[in-house]
Amino acid sequence: MILRTSFLLVATVSIVSAKPNIVVLYSDDAGYADFGFQPNCAEDMKELTPNIDRIARKGARFSNAYMAGSVCSPSRAGLMTGRYQQRFGYDNNLPPGFQSGLDLKENFGVEYLKGLGYSTGLVGKWHLGYPADYHPNKRGFDWFYGLLQGSRPYYEIPKPSANRVIQENGKVTKEDGYVTDRFGDAACRFIRENKEAPFFLFVSFTSPHGPLQPKPEDARRVAHIEQKKRASYAGLIVSLDDNVGKVLDCLETEGLDENTIVLFTNDNGGQTSTGANNAPLQGKKGTLWEGGVRVPWVMKWKGRIAAGSVIDKPVIALDLFPTFVEAAGGTVNPDWNLDGRSFLTGLDGEPEIARGTEMPRPLFWRQGGSGGPRAMREGKWKIVHNRKTGEEPALFDLRQDIGESENLAKEQVEVFKAMLKKLNAWEKQLEKPRWGPGALSTKSKKK
Secondary structure (H helix, E strand, O other): OOEEEOOEEOOOHHHOOOOOEEEEEEEOOOOOOOOOOOOOOOHHHOOOOHHHHHHHHHOEEEOOEEOOOOOHHHHHHHHHHOOOHHHHOOOOOOOOOOOOEOOOOOOOHHHHHHHOOOEEEEEEEOOOEOOHHHOHHHOOOOEEEEEOOOOOOOOOOOOOOOOOOOEEOOEEOOOOOOHHHHHHHHHHHHHHHOOOOOEEEEEEOOOOOOOOOOOHHHHHHOOOOOOHHHHHHHHHHHHHHHHHHHHHHHHHHOOOHHHEEEEEEEOOOOOHHHOOOOOOOOOOOOOOOHHHHEOOEEEEOOOOOOOOEEEOOOEEHHHHHHHHHHHOOOOOOHHHOOOOOOOOOOOOOOOEEOOOOOOOOOEEEEOOHHHOOEEEEEOOEEEEEOHHHOOOOEEEEOOOOOOOOOOOOOOOHHHHHHHHHHHHHHHOOOOOOOOOOOOOOOOOOOO
16 A cells, blocks of 8 residues: 655654664666656556565655756765755766866765764765865765765776776775676775664765666666667666665675665666656756656655655755664754755654645756746746746646646746746856856866
8 A cells, every 4th residue: 555645754863862874776867767666657668666666665755756857967066065066066067187176165964974973985986076176085975985086887998097997995905896796896895894883875876877787687688678779778777676675685684674764766868868757847958847846755664664654845965964874863953954855754753744734835946047947836836037048937736747847937926936036046146157158268177
């Protein structure tokens, strides 16, 4: 039986002394309809993600979950800081080799967890800065096993660049083995080596980001898909799912499943040009339509989140670190100036609607600076303003029109005006992008 609430979380942190371990499993460019747990899962993918689906079966599916950016690097910047990344000039993807990164004055949520006694690890893709001061080990992660750049081939590179080679805490590792498998194995290694104390582990897979290089055995598993690009993409998805299963099995084998939060989500909307399916959403990676920012999201925490539940209240990746800090027994300090909000409540083990009487919280998006696209969601309403193409802002009722097909700006004039006023006010708080479209200077500062 599926339990549906506007926001059902059974939080017993106050009566459990042990801090929970936290594992975030983060895929890259996957389609909204490409996981079996999704109600609108594409027919060709329904049997291909059994391990990711078991997170949903044992926990909750979030039906209105978002990233703060529609491309890889900005979405990670928002997630890691709990703040709209445009506040510190991070509208656009970080160019390869660019001699900067996420502002060193910004705090990472992982640093707060370290202050609560957590061991911290990051496996996989970084994409938040190339110079040494911007590396994961300088931003709160005790252990880093992965690559600095946004993507790389899945097989060995004869002479990999410094930003595409897989490193371990700054030391180059041997080019040996399939990348997705290497990341799954590294995640399990971190779990085994840090199981005696609470840990936070962020597993940032590159799959199914291009290039489309599935293993031959995985390609055979998706032979029922006739379209070549779609089949290659699906081959990357099954490898991703295998390695999610590897991590879940490791937690169970090590006796950690009882007190570990496990979250699976994706970094932005699916990239349809490499085979992803975002149905029933309009748009794709790089746009501010739902298909660019709404993401698959499942989370389990045994005994705390009701198995098989569906959480309909909108959440955004900015909410993750305040949520994790509270789950770890900490308190979110107002001086942190976070945009994210915790979605936990401490209710002595009894289920309750969290923040159920609040007015809907506005969520905002922008990319490419003051001349680029922007969007806002509040309750069921969403504004999309594609300024780059000269379009007027449009208003959609997501409850009735998740595909954003009917512009109601002229029918809902007061709603539209009030939201547009809030969107304008939010945008006035933001910096110009520090690189890329809309920046003061678009010249890459490469060495």
